Amino acid sequence: MCGIVGIVGQAPVAPLIVDALKRLEYRGYDSAGVATLDKGKLDRRRAEGKLVNLERRLGDDPLGGTIGIGHTRWATHGVPNEANAHPHFAEDVAVVHNGIIENFSELRDELKADGVVFSSQTDTEVVAHLVARELKNGASAQDAAFEALKRLRGAFALAIMFRGEEDLIVGARNGPPLAVGHGDGEMYLGSDAIALAPFTNAITYLEDGDWVAVRRGGMEIFDMAGQPVERARQQSVGTSLLVDKGNHRHFMEKEIHEQPEMISHTLAHYLDFAGGTVADFALPFDFAKIERLAISACGTAYLAGLIGKYWLERYARLPVDIDIASEFRYREMPLPDNSAALFISQSGETADTLASLRYCRGEGIPITAIVNVRESTIARESDGIFPTLAGPEIGVASTKAFTCQLSVLAALTLKAAKARGTISAEEEKALVRQLSEAPRYASQALKLSSGIEKVARELSHVRHVLYLGRDTNYPLALEGALKLKEISYIHAEGYAAGELKHGPIALIDEQMPVIVIAPHDRIFEKTVSNMQEVAARGGRIVLVTDEKGARNATLDTLETIVLPDVPEFVAPIVYALPIQMLAYHTAVIMGTDVDQPRNLAKSVTVE
Numbered sequence: 001m002c003g004i005v006g007i008v009g010q011a012p013v014a015p016l017i018v019d020a021l022k023r024l025e026y027r028g029y030d031s032a033g034v035a036t037l038d039k040g041k042l043d044r045r046r047a048e049g050k051l052v053n054l055e056r057r058l059g060d061d062p063l064g065g066t067i068g069i070g071h072t073r074w075a076t077h078g079v080p081n082e083a084n085a086h087p088h089f090a091e092d093v094a095v096v097h098n099g100i101i102e103n104f105s106e107l108r109d110e111l112k113a114d115g116v117v118f119s120s121q122t123d124t125e126v127v128a129h130l131v132a133r134e135l136k137n138g139a140s141a142q143d144a145a146f147e148a149l150k151r152l153r154g155a156f157a158l159a160i161m162f163r164g165e166e167d168l169i170v171g172a173r174n175g176p177p178l179a180v181g182h183g184d185g186e187m188y189l190g191s192d193a194i195a196l197a198p199f200t201n202a203i204t205y206l207e208d209g210d211w212v213a214v215r216r217g218g219m220e221i222f223d224m225a226g227q228p229v230e231r232a233r234q235q236s237v238g239t240s241l242l243v244d245k246g247n248h249r250h251f252m253e254k255e256i257h258e259q260p261e262m263i264s265h266t267l268a269h270y271l272d273f274a275g276g277t278v279a280d281f282a283l284p285f286d287f288a289k290i291e292r293l294a295i296s297a298c299g300t301a302y303l304a305g306l307i308g309k310y311w312l313e314r315y316a317r318l319p320v321d322i323d324i325a326s327e328f329r330y331r332e333m334p335l336p337d338n339s340a341a342l343f344i345s346q347s348g349e350t351a352d353t354l355a356s357l358r359y360c361r362g363e364g365i366p367i368t369a370i371v372n373v374r375e376s377t378i379a380r381e382s383d384g385i386f387p388t389l390a391g392p393e394i395g396v397a398s399t400k401a402f403t404c405q406l407s408v409l410a411a412l413t414l415k416a417a418k419a420r421g422t423i424s425a426e427e428e429k430a431l432v433r434q435l436s437e438a439p440r441y442a443s444q445a446l447k448l449s450s451g452i453e454k455v456a457r458e459l460s461h462v463r464h465v466l467y468l469g470r471d472t473n474y475p476l477a478l479e480g481a482l483k484l485k486e487i488s489y490i491h492a493e494g495y496a497a498g499e500l501k502h503g504p505i506a507l508i509d510e511q512m513p514v515i516v517i518a519p520h521d522r523i524f525e526k527t528v529s530n531m532q533e534v535a536a537r538g539g540r541i542v543l544v545t546d547e548k549g550a551r552n553a554t555l556d557t558l559e560t561i562v563l564p565d566v567p568e569f570v571a572p573i574v575y576a577l578p579i580q581m582l583a584y585h586t587a588v589i590m591g592t593d594v595d596q597p598r599n600l601a602k603s604v605t606v607e
């Protein structure tokens with residue numbers, strides 16, 4: 001989604017803003033722009049496509065000035081062309097915006113009736129004109145921004161700059177995140193702490209309904225009644241981490257390879273390996289006393305939650321309702337008193353997940369979240385958080401966040417099972433030991449690349465792929481299909497293997513590769529029967545299994561990817577890796593933009 005940067009600085013800011021925008025590229029965007037104020041002149045450069053186009057534009061025609069705002073745009077209203085790129089201008093006002101102004105057409109009609117001529121198709125431009133109108137009516141810059149903000153409905157993070165005000169940027173937040181960075185004689189605004197990492201790690205996060213006047217000497221935050229409010233200054237952890245690709249071609253490749261280490265860090269946070277027990281971490285509810293857990297998330301995080309449901313129900317006998325957050329938020333699910341909610345989100349900013357959280361808040365049940373970004377809104381609004389220790393995830397397609405979410409869910413399963421008395425101390429010890437081996441198995445899985453590349457070459461020639469799995473391999477089949485379509489643009493579908501006969505079998509012919517995820521577990525034989533049905537219809541099978549499975553699946557495959565024999569409980573964590581690698585290698589062969597696939601955003605802050 002869109003990224004925002006603002007700097008009130010000492011040195012020329014345009015190159016610094018571009019540098020900060022590069023750190024927001026991971027969020028997904030399709031055009032970009034910068035505006036500065038230089039000796040009373042408000043000017044901008046904008047370009048369609050990647051930041052390199054904007055840099056070229058700035059190289060040909062530089063912008064001076066020590067105050068400026070910048071933006072990466074993920075198109076919502078209006079195609080991604082230069083005219084729709086931010087910053088948007090209206091007379092003395094420049095605006096960048098992340099989100100959707102829901103009442104923009106009503107405001108645009110009102111402004112048009114006042115004689116305003118619009119130069120873009122965006123919802124954002126109304127904000128610039130509203131502020132400009134207030135200025136013309138004699139308001140100060142700060143008051144003009146405040147008056148305009150009062151007219152807006154919807155989701156927004158905004159940065160506003162004014163000709164004649166060389167020491168002021170106004171920021172505002174209602175929904176999408178916005179952070180203020182504190183420097184020495186310089187101040188910053190950014191969509192997240194990663195954007196501001198080169199400048200400062202002293203960060204203040206705005207809360208919904210806050211707006212801020214940022215000047216070189218400091219900042220003042222106000223609420224929508226115009227009253228000053230205090231928000232804490234924090235040291236951002238994200239800033240201490242170097243966000244680069246290392247020796248890897250893509251962030252996604254790097255993040256896939258980081259998994260053994262990140263899974264290990266995450267598990268170590270929740271388990272006492274030496275004692276063979278789940279660690280003594282705090283919960284805002286008692287697993288022994290709740291009767292239902294409602295899990296809600298989006299995308300890959302939702303699929304992690306789906307695996308969590310299998311685990312929590314099987315090992316802890318705890319009934320789990322799991323929903324896609326965009327459905328949950330509107331379906332008015334009854335939540336009895338003895339239930340609790342768990343939200344899963346890498347970014348901690350996904351609009352639908354946040355809205356679901358707020359629904360549960362309204363219902364008065366305890367709220368917990370598995371998040372990767374600890375300073376995020378979802379983390380701050382939860383009663384208890386379970387951080388994943390995955391480090392910053394930059395590739396749009398989630399990889400290490402997923403396996404770390406699974407690691408937390410596995411630990412929570414043990415915590416719940418222990419509290420509910422459904423596992424003995426010996427069983428707990430055995431499961432903790434199994435989990436402690438997960439990083440080693442994951443390292444072994446990373447060595448499988450040659451067989452996976454061979455399959456990827458096959459996939460790069462096809463239009464459709466089917467993924468099948470049973471039990472926890474069913475969510476993995478969904479995740480495999482999601483990863484493949486996200487980054488290679490090949491149409492892929494994941495199905496519960498048992499559902500094959502109820503529809504997807506009609507699709508099978510010699511052109512259709514079918515990827516079957518089937519470790520040799522309790523229901524391996526059932527999945528083999530489904531593979532026979534595929535083979536009988538000429539379907540080409542790629543079997544992802546273990547050594548025992550490979551020996552027992554006596555049928556011809558296009559390729560069999562053989563993982564180490566791993567205990568059933570940890571299998572989803574390990575089997576996620578070949579699934580990710582398959583999508584990654586297919587996308588690389590096809591030459592797509594692996595880290596920033598078309599139309600996708602990393603942090604989805606609008607619904």
Ligand code: G6P
Binds near residue numbers: 301345348350603604
């Ligand atoms: C986007 C990303 C996915 C992610 C989903 C949920 O669609 O591209 O990778 O799984 O959002 O994001 P969250 O930050 O809530 O985990």
